Amino acid sequence: MVTPVILSGGSGSRLWPLSRSHHPKQLLPLVTERTMIQETASRLPVEQGFGKPLVVCNEAHRFMIAEQMRSADISPCAIVLEPCSRNTAFAAAASALILVKHDPDALMLLMPADHAMTRATALAEIVRKAAPAAAEGHMVTFGIQPDAPETGYGYIRIGRQVEDQPGSLFEVGAFVEKPSKELATGYLADGRYLWNSGMFLFSAKAFLDELERFAPDVLTAAEKSVDAGRDDLDFFRLDQTAMEASPNISIDYAVMEHTDRARVVPVDLGWTDVGGFEALWSVSERSEDGNAVQGDVITIDTRDSYIRTDGKLVATVGVKDLVLVVTEDAVLAANRGSSQDIRKVVDVLKETGRSEAMQHQTIHRPWGWFQRLHVGDRYQVKRLMINPNARIQLQKHAQRAEHWVVVAGEAKVTLDGTERIIGQDESILIPVGSTHSVENTTDEPLIIVEVQSGAYLGEDDVTRFEQRYGTVTVD
Numbered sequence: 001m002v003t004p005v006i007l008s009g010g011s012g013s014r015l016w017p018l019s020r021s022h023h024p025k026q027l028l029p030l031v032t033e034r035t036m037i038q039e040t041a042s043r044l045p046v047e048q049g050f051g052k053p054l055v056v057c058n059e060a061h062r063f064m065i066a067e068q069m070r071s072a073d074i075s076p077c078a079i080v081l082e083p084c085s086r087n088t089a090f091a092a093a094a095s096a097l098i099l100v101k102h103d104p105d106a107l108m109l110l111m112p113a114d115h116a117m118t119r120a121t122a123l124a125e126i127v128r129k130a131a132p133a134a135a136e137g138h139m140v141t142f143g144i145q146p147d148a149p150e151t152g153y154g155y156i157r158i159g160r161q162v163e164d165q166p167g168s169l170f171e172v173g174a175f176v177e178k179p180s181k182e183l184a185t186g187y188l189a190d191g192r193y194l195w196n197s198g199m200f201l202f203s204a205k206a207f208l209d210e211l212e213r214f215a216p217d218v219l220t221a222a223e224k225s226v227d228a229g230r231d232d233l234d235f236f237r238l239d240q241t242a243m244e245a246s247p248n249i250s251i252d253y254a255v256m257e258h259t260d261r262a263r264v265v266p267v268d269l270g271w272t273d274v275g276g277f278e279a280l281w282s283v284s285e286r287s288e289d290g291n292a293v294q295g296d297v298i299t300i301d302t303r304d305s306y307i308r309t310d311g312k313l314v315a316t317v318g319v320k321d322l323v324l325v326v327t328e329d330a331v332l333a334a335n336r337g338s339s340q341d342i343r344k345v346v347d348v349l350k351e352t353g354r355s356e357a358m359q360h361q362t363i364h365r366p367w368g369w370f371q372r373l374h375v376g377d378r379y380q381v382k383r384l385m386i387n388p389n390a391r392i393q394l395q396k397h398a399q400r401a402e403h404w405v406v407v408a409g410e411a412k413v414t415l416d417g418t419e420r421i422i423g424q425d426e427s428i429l430i431p432v433g434s435t436h437s438v439e440n441t442t443d444e445p446l447i448i449v450e451v452q453s454g455a456y457l458g459e460d461d462v463t464r465f466e467q468r469y470g471t472v473t474v475d
Contacts, residue, residue, distance in 0.1 A: 002131055002201070003051035003077065003106060004044045005095045007088060008037055008065065008113035009058060013343040014276040017330035018308070022359040026114035027064055030274060031283055037065065037113040038072040043123050044109065050124070052077035054098065055113075056091045059083050062235055063366035067387070081232070083240035086221075088198075089254035090246045093211055093222035094238060096204035107134050108207070110200040110251070116283050118270030130201055130265050133162075133169055138263045139210065139256060140201040141172070143194025144271045149184035152275055152340065154196040154252070156264050172262035175252055194266055198273070200251065210261065215254035221246030277323040277339035281306040295326075306336065328361035328371075367392050368445070379453045386411075386446040391439035394465040400454030402430040404438070409446035412439040435465065 012018075012025030019025035026037045034042075037055075044050040052075055057065050059081040069076055080094060092110055099106040109127060117123065130140045143156045159171035175196065179187065187193035211219045221242055228239035247254075256262055272279045284292035284306065291299055295309035298316070305322040307314060314326055321336040334342060349357035362371045367390040373381040386392065386409075394414065404411070404427060411422040414437045415430065422428050430436045432454065440446035 001049065001051045001103075001107065002044065002127055002134075003099060003108050004041070004053040005092070005099075005108045005110050006037065006040055006053050006055045006113050007091050007110060008055060008061065009082065009085060009088075009091065010112075010114055012114065013346040014340060015274070015280065016342055016346050017325060017327045017332055017356065017360075020357065020359055022060065023064070023364060024061075024114070025274065027061065027068065030280060031116045034072065035068055036116065036274070038068055038074070039120070040111055040113050040115070041069065041074045041076075042072065043111070043117070043120050044127065045124075048124050050127075054078045054080065054095055054108075056080045056082060056095055057113075058085070059235075059237065064364050066234060079235045081235050081237045082243065083238060084244055085248070086243055086246045087248050088251045089211070089215060089218045089249045090222055090225075090243065092200075092207065092251050093218055094226055096207050097222055097226045098236070099204045100208070104205060105135070106204045107131060108202065108204050110198075112198050112273070115198070115271060115273050118283060120269060122267070122269060126265065126267055126269075127201060130169070133263055134201045134203055134206075137203065137206045137261060139206065139259055139261045140169070140263045140265060141256065142197050142199045142201075142267050143264045144197050145266055145268045146188055146193065146195050149181060149188045150195065151178060151181055151184050152279075153273070154178055155184075155187055155193045156196050158192050158194060158264055158266065162263060168266055170264050170266070172256075172264050175257045194264065195271070196252070197267075197269075197271055200256070206261065207255070210255045210259045214258045215247065215249065218246050218249065218254055275340075276342065277306050277325075277334070278336055281323075281336060304336070330356050366390070370450075373449075375457075378455065378457075379451065380457050382450045382452070384446075384448040384450055386438065386440040386448070388440055388443045388445065392437055394435055394437040395462050396433055396435045396465075397430075397454075397461050398433060398463070399456040399461050400452050401432045402436075403451040403453075404428050404430065405449045405451075407447045407449055409440060409444050410442055411446055411448065412441050413437070414439075 008026050010024055011021040015025050018028060027035055029035050041053050046052055055065060055076050062081055066079060099108055134140050155176040157173035157176060159173040162169040224242035225238045228242055230237055272283055274280050281292050286292045290304035291302055293307045296313045297307050297309060300317045302316045303320040307316060307324045309326040310328060312326055323334040323336050323339055325332040346357050362369050368385040368387045371383045373383055406422050406424055406426055413420050413422050413428055416434050
């Protein structure tokens with residue numbers, strides 16, 4: 001049985017301001033109504049004979065990912081938390097070690113969480129045909145048939161065809177770095193070069209054997225990190241000290257470029273890594289004028305543009321090849337051909353300490369989310385959404401009072417030890433220094449408008465009296 005291993009570690013900086021490190025592109029519905037990680041986790045369903053997916057993610061995203069899996073009716077076999085970033089070789093090693101504990105013959109398919117496919121239904125059959133080669137110890141990757149001289153992808157040069165294996169299986173001639181435009185044009189004309197999709201299929205044991213040969217430091221760190229890891233609510237948390245000792249290296253550099261077991265299957269999946277707005281535009285539904293629009297948008301004499309707004313009306317006149325993105329707190333205007341340079345904006349934001357590099361106005365929490373509506377002198381207004389059957393843990397604030405107005409749903413509020421039900425259109429005052437919590441005991445979302453007032457309104461003015469959501473405090 002093949003177990004999908006979904007790697008959710010990127011930040012998607014070239015898709016700012018949509019994607020930010022606290023809420024990256026794989027957690028966003030960029031191409032369909034479902035988020036990218038939901039689409040990825042749905043491609044190899046249990047009903048078609050595949051194993052439950054194993055998800056590897058940044059620990060800060062764990063509750064968002066768990067909620068997205070739940071809402072998509074997907075039950076992962078595990079959600080593995082990375083306390084730091086050490087690239088794909090370590091993530092694959094830790095996943096393989098976890099899988100072989102339960103099945104020594106486990107096959108695993110590494111899948112980045114943030115790629116899009118317009119012909120994804122073909123993937124299951126492609127993986128099934130490649131599985132026998134993986135079971136025999138080969139390290140199978142999937143190369144995308146190129147349709148343009150793309151300089152943003154690595155390439156794979158195919159070697160001779162393997163005759164004794166079913167399907168189109170080839171030896172790997174070479175893994176090639178991202179090329180110049182001239183080289184990419186030559187690769188396209190040559191016909192022997194494929195885009196490197198970043199998807200790999202192999203037996204967990206075979207991968208660990210190759211890792212021991214070519215990157216033993218990664219294997220040693222992964223073994224120690226898994227052995228010292230621990231369960232944390234519904235997650236498995238890798239040990240940080242052991243993980244930090246691992247080299248920061250991709251699976252391509254660690255193993256695939258060195259092993260003689262590498263094989264490649266050419267595939268046509270309508271694939272893109274959605275690495276920027278140019279790629280997002282290419283896979284989005286477009287009008288006759290070539291415009292991909294989302295939200296309240298008016299276009300006049302506008303062509304071949306990507307225009308998206310999360311609220312405000314946006315109108316364009318007499319432009320072409322434009323990227324225009326309007327979020328709650330930022331506006332991006334760029335030439336579509338320059339979208340790869342958008343990460344430079346993120347670099348400036350980080351250098352100047354701007355919060356827009358990291359998070360949106362809407363901040364996601366284990367219990368739901370809150371949104372800053374207005375900030376003034378000694379006060380701010382927020383909108384809170386508390387998930388069904390979720391709760392904000394017991395806490396108090398030393399420097400601010402809060403006034404809660406329930407606008408939808410029903411709140412069970414505990415204030416200084418006394419419980420009270422607050423219904424729609426009712427309100428309650430939380431005085432400075434009072435212990436309080438709020439719970440949504442219904443099956444519908446609870447919406448509260450919160451007015452904070454006081455000398456200091458920072459998120460760190462909080463004393464918590466319970467750890468409802470594990471070892472990392474998040475309220």
